[in-house]
Every structure is written in structure tokens, then in C-alpha cells.
Amino acid sequence: xxxxxxxxxxxxxxxxxxxxxxxxxxxxxxxxxxxxxxxxxxxxxxxxxxxxxxxxxxxxxxxxxxxxxxxxxxxxxxxxxxxxxxxxxxxxxxxxxxxx
Numbered sequence: 001x002x003x004x005x006x007x008x009x010x011x012x013x014x015x016x017x018x019x020x021x022x023x024x025x026x027x028x029x030x031x032x033x034x035x036x037x038x039x040x041x042x043x044x045x046x047x048x049x050x051x052x053x054x055x056x057x058x059x060x061x062x063x064x065x066x067x068x069x070x071x072x073x074x075x076x077x078x079x080x081x082x083x084x085x086x087x088x089x090x091x092x093x094x095x096x097x098x099x100x
Contacts, residue, residue, distance in 0.1 A: 035064070
């Protein structure tokens with residue numbers, strides 16, 4: 001499984017992967033579903049191409065259903081302030097975004 005498929009699986013989102021056509025023989029462009037399955041891929045022949053996928057949000061496919069039914073509502077809740085009261089204030093480890 002490639003990194004783009006792993007990201008789709010781990011984070012439950014669609015991944016559009018694009019590379020210049022001269023590199024398509026080793027890593028062709030494409031669209032990955034939330035479960036890591038390729039929905040569309042360009043040919044690995046070194047020629048320019050487009051990968052087009054129809055994303056059906058009402059699909060009964062388990063990968064897509066989990067991403068739409070579980071992951072998206074959770075992200076919306078988290079972004080709406082779920083963690084605001086639990087975020088440390090004044091902690092240098094939290095404020096330093098360029099250090100480990």
C-alpha cells in the first residue's frame with residue numbers, strides 16, 4: 001500500500017494524487033477512496049492523462065459509508081470547539097509550532 005492509500009485509510013478522506021506524466025510509469029496519478037482503494041488511475045505509460053472518479057456519497061461501500069457517516073460529523077464537531085476548554089494555554093510545548 002502506498003502512502004496516498006495509507007492517508008486515505010488512516011484519515012478517512014479522498015486523496016487526489018497527481019504527478020508529472022514523465023513519472024507515471026513508477027507512480028501513476030489517481031484518486032483514492034477513504035478505505036485506500038483506488039477509484040481511478042491514470043495509465044502508467046508516460047503520457048498526459050486525467051483521473052476522474054464519481055464520488056457517490058450515498059454509496060453502500062463500507063469505506064465510503066464510514067467516511068461520510070462517522071469521520072465527517074466527528075471532524076465537524078471537533079472544529080466547532082470540542083477541544084477549546086482542553087487546550088493548554090501558555091505551555092511552550094503547545095505554542096512552539098516549529099519545534100519538537
